Amino acid sequence: MAKIELQGLVKEYGKTRAVHGIDLTIEDGEFVVFVGPSGCGKSTTLRMIAGLEDISGGKLLIGDEVVNQRAPKQRNIAMVFQNYAIYPHMTVGQNIGFGLYTSKLSKAEKQQRIAETGKILGLEKLLDRRPAALSGGQRQRVAIGRAMVRDPVAFLFDEPLSNLDAQLRSQMRMEIKSLHRRLGTTIVYVTHDQVEAMTMADKIVVMRDGDILQVGTPTDLYENPVDVFTARFIGSPSMNMVEGQVAGGVLTVEGVQISGLTLPPHQGKALIGIRPHDLIVAEGTGGAGLSGSGMVEAVEPLGSETLVHLRLGNNLVIATAPGRVVPAIGSTVSVQAEPGSLYLFDAASEKALGHA
Amino acid sequence: MTAITTTELAANRRDIRPGRIIVWSLLFIGGLIMITPLLYMFSTSLKTSAQVYDLRLVPAAPTLDNYIKVLGDGRFMQWFFNSTFIALTVTASNVFFDSLVGYTLAKFQFRGRYFIFLAILSTLMIPTEMLVIPWYLMSSQLGWLNSYWGIMFPGMMTAFGTFLMKQFFEGVPNDFLEAARVDGLNEFTIWWKIAMPMVVPAISALAIFTFLGNWTAFFWPLIVTTSKELYTLPVGISSFSAESSIQWELIMTGAAIGTIPTLLVFLLLQRYIVRGVMLAGLKG
Known part of the structure; x- marks a missing residue:
C-alpha cells in the first residue's frame, strides 16, 4: 500500500494538452473517484498513474518515489478495465493466476493465492470455467481477482461497471466498496x-477539460460545489439554475417570490441553484424562501x-x-424552497458565492 | 391437421421457386466441373499404361500396381519428405514472422508505420515471374542453389500473410494487451501468450494457405533445384513425363498420393479457412 502523489501532471498529444498540470494527493488506503464528462482527462490521468501513457x-x-519513467510492471499497481480484459482462452483460475505470471512464488503458493482470491470473490466453484460461460458480474469479479491476487500497492479501476445493467451495477458497487474496506488498499x-x-468514494475528484475543478468528500461536493459545473454534475437530477439579480442585498428572480433570505455579498447578475429535492411541490405559495407557481410540462413518477x-x-x-402526488400535465402547481437551500453563483464566472 | 399440411405445402413451394433451381443447377455444374479432373486422376491411377487413353471413369480392370510401384520407389518417398519438410517449415516461418510483423504494425505507434505497411503491400503487385531471376541470381551468388534453404527462402515471410495478420490483430482490443502490460509481461510474451491465442482463426487460415501453396509449389523449386534428391513432389512427379514417354498412370498416381495431405488439411480445417477469410474481409 502506498500514497500516490500527482505534482503538476501534464499530458500532451502533439500540440493538444489533455491534462493541464494537475496536483493531487491520494492517501494510503483511500478510495478516490475521478469523475467528469467524456474527454475531461480522467482516464488519461489514470493511465498515466498505471504507466500506460507517457507523462509529458x-x-x-x-x-x-518518482515513477515517471518506470514501466507499468515496476509500479506494482493493478488495473481493472472497462471491458474486463479477461483472456477468453484461459479458465477463470488461469486468468486470476495470470496476475502472478512474473511472480517468483512457487506453483503451490500461486495455487493457494488463486484459491484464496476465488473464495473472497465467490468464484471458487467457477475456477475451471472459461469466461464465455460467465455472466457479466462474474467476469467483472474475475478481472478484480486478477488484480487482487498480486497484492498491489493500489488498484486502478477504469469505468469497470459501465458494461453492466443497472441492477448488477448497483450490486457490484457495494461489492467493490466492501472489498476496499476488507483489503484496505488504495x-x-x-x-x-x-x-x-x-456512493463509493472517500474522496471525489471532479475534472473538466483536463483540469481538476474540485476535490472533496461526496457530502462536501454536494453541499458546497465550487462552481456551476460541479453543482450540476453532482446530484441526480441535476441542480436547477435560474437567473436572478442582486441589488442592494435584495435578490429578485422573474416569476417567483423571494423573502427571508440571507444573501452572500454580491452585486449584479447571479445564478440561483436549487436542488430538485429542495424544491417541493406545495399547497400554496408564500412563506420564507423561494416560492412560485408554474405549469407542469412533464412528470416522472418514481414510486x-x-x-x-x-x-x-x-x-x-x-x-x-x-410519490402519491402526480400532477396532471398542463395543470399549475406551486413550489417552495426553504431559506438556506439555495446556492448562489456569479453569473459571469460561474463561481460559487455561497448559500442563501 | 389441414392447417399443417397447407403450411408445409407453402414451405415446399417457397423451396422450389425458379431462382433457387437456377442457383442449385449452376452450383451443381460448377461442382461437377471441379470434381471431374479429380475423379479422372484417381481413376487413371488405377489403370494400366495400356488403359490410360480409355476414357471410362471406372477402370475396366482396376489395379493398385501403380501405387505399389510409386511408393516402392525410394525417390518418391524422398520427394514426399522434401515437400512435407519444406511446406511445414515455410508454414511455421510464415505463422511466426507474419504474425510478429502484423502485430507490430497493428498495435504499435511509430514513425513510418504506414509507409512500411504500404511498402509491404506493394510487393503484392509484383508477379512471381518477375522475381524469379533476381531470386535465382541471389541464390547462385550465395550458394543456395540445390538446397532446402534455396527452395524455401522466398516464401519464409509473405506480404499477404502480414496483411492478413495485421487486419486480425487490429480487432484485438488494446485493453487485453494493456492488462498484460500492467501484469508485468514483456512485449514478446504479450504477443505470444495473449494476442496470438486471440487470432487462432487467422493463424489457421494463414497456415492452411501457406501449407497448400508450398505443397503444390512447382515453378521456383523446378528452377532452383537440379538434384533429383531435392525435388519436391510436384517437380518429381513432373519428371515422370520428362523422359522418352509420358507415364500418365504414374503421374496420376503420384498426384493422387500428393493430393491426400492437402485434402486432409482442408477437410480438417476448412471451417477455420472460411472463418479466417470472412473475418479478414478478403476474397480467397
Missing part, C-alpha cells in the same frame, strides 16, 4: 457516473417520489412531489 510533464510519486476509480462516485418538470417564470425546473 510534472511528477508522479508512488510511495514517495483505490483510484474513474467513472462518468456521479452516482458511482457519490417513492414524483419529479415534476414545470415552467417557473422563464425557466424550466424540476421539483419534487410525494
Whole structure:
C-alpha cells in the first residue's frame, strides 16, 4: 500500500494538452473517484498513474518515489478495465493466476493465492470455467481477482461497471466498496457516473477539460460545489439554475417570490441553484424562501417520489412531489424552497458565492 | 391437421421457386466441373499404361500396381519428405514472422508505420515471374542453389500473410494487451501468450494457405533445384513425363498420393479457412 502523489501532471498529444498540470494527493488506503464528462482527462490521468501513457510533464510519486519513467510492471499497481480484459482462452483460475505470471512464488503458493482470491470473490466453484460461460458480474469479479491476487500497492479501476445493467451495477458497487474496506488498499476509480462516485468514494475528484475543478468528500461536493459545473454534475437530477439579480442585498428572480433570505455579498447578475429535492411541490405559495407557481410540462413518477418538470417564470425546473402526488400535465402547481437551500453563483464566472 | 399440411405445402413451394433451381443447377455444374479432373486422376491411377487413353471413369480392370510401384520407389518417398519438410517449415516461418510483423504494425505507434505497411503491400503487385531471376541470381551468388534453404527462402515471410495478420490483430482490443502490460509481461510474451491465442482463426487460415501453396509449389523449386534428391513432389512427379514417354498412370498416381495431405488439411480445417477469410474481409 502506498500514497500516490500527482505534482503538476501534464499530458500532451502533439500540440493538444489533455491534462493541464494537475496536483493531487491520494492517501494510503483511500478510495478516490475521478469523475467528469467524456474527454475531461480522467482516464488519461489514470493511465498515466498505471504507466500506460507517457507523462509529458510534472511528477508522479508512488510511495514517495518518482515513477515517471518506470514501466507499468515496476509500479506494482493493478488495473481493472472497462471491458474486463479477461483472456477468453484461459479458465477463470488461469486468468486470476495470470496476475502472478512474473511472480517468483512457487506453483503451490500461486495455487493457494488463486484459491484464496476465488473464495473472497465467490468464484471458487467457477475456477475451471472459461469466461464465455460467465455472466457479466462474474467476469467483472474475475478481472478484480486478477488484480487482487498480486497484492498491489493500489488498484486502478477504469469505468469497470459501465458494461453492466443497472441492477448488477448497483450490486457490484457495494461489492467493490466492501472489498476496499476488507483489503484496505488504495483505490483510484474513474467513472462518468456521479452516482458511482457519490456512493463509493472517500474522496471525489471532479475534472473538466483536463483540469481538476474540485476535490472533496461526496457530502462536501454536494453541499458546497465550487462552481456551476460541479453543482450540476453532482446530484441526480441535476441542480436547477435560474437567473436572478442582486441589488442592494435584495435578490429578485422573474416569476417567483423571494423573502427571508440571507444573501452572500454580491452585486449584479447571479445564478440561483436549487436542488430538485429542495424544491417541493406545495399547497400554496408564500412563506420564507423561494416560492412560485408554474405549469407542469412533464412528470416522472418514481414510486417513492414524483419529479415534476414545470415552467417557473422563464425557466424550466424540476421539483419534487410525494410519490402519491402526480400532477396532471398542463395543470399549475406551486413550489417552495426553504431559506438556506439555495446556492448562489456569479453569473459571469460561474463561481460559487455561497448559500442563501 | 389441414392447417399443417397447407403450411408445409407453402414451405415446399417457397423451396422450389425458379431462382433457387437456377442457383442449385449452376452450383451443381460448377461442382461437377471441379470434381471431374479429380475423379479422372484417381481413376487413371488405377489403370494400366495400356488403359490410360480409355476414357471410362471406372477402370475396366482396376489395379493398385501403380501405387505399389510409386511408393516402392525410394525417390518418391524422398520427394514426399522434401515437400512435407519444406511446406511445414515455410508454414511455421510464415505463422511466426507474419504474425510478429502484423502485430507490430497493428498495435504499435511509430514513425513510418504506414509507409512500411504500404511498402509491404506493394510487393503484392509484383508477379512471381518477375522475381524469379533476381531470386535465382541471389541464390547462385550465395550458394543456395540445390538446397532446402534455396527452395524455401522466398516464401519464409509473405506480404499477404502480414496483411492478413495485421487486419486480425487490429480487432484485438488494446485493453487485453494493456492488462498484460500492467501484469508485468514483456512485449514478446504479450504477443505470444495473449494476442496470438486471440487470432487462432487467422493463424489457421494463414497456415492452411501457406501449407497448400508450398505443397503444390512447382515453378521456383523446378528452377532452383537440379538434384533429383531435392525435388519436391510436384517437380518429381513432373519428371515422370520428362523422359522418352509420358507415364500418365504414374503421374496420376503420384498426384493422387500428393493430393491426400492437402485434402486432409482442408477437410480438417476448412471451417477455420472460411472463418479466417470472412473475418479478414478478403476474397480467397
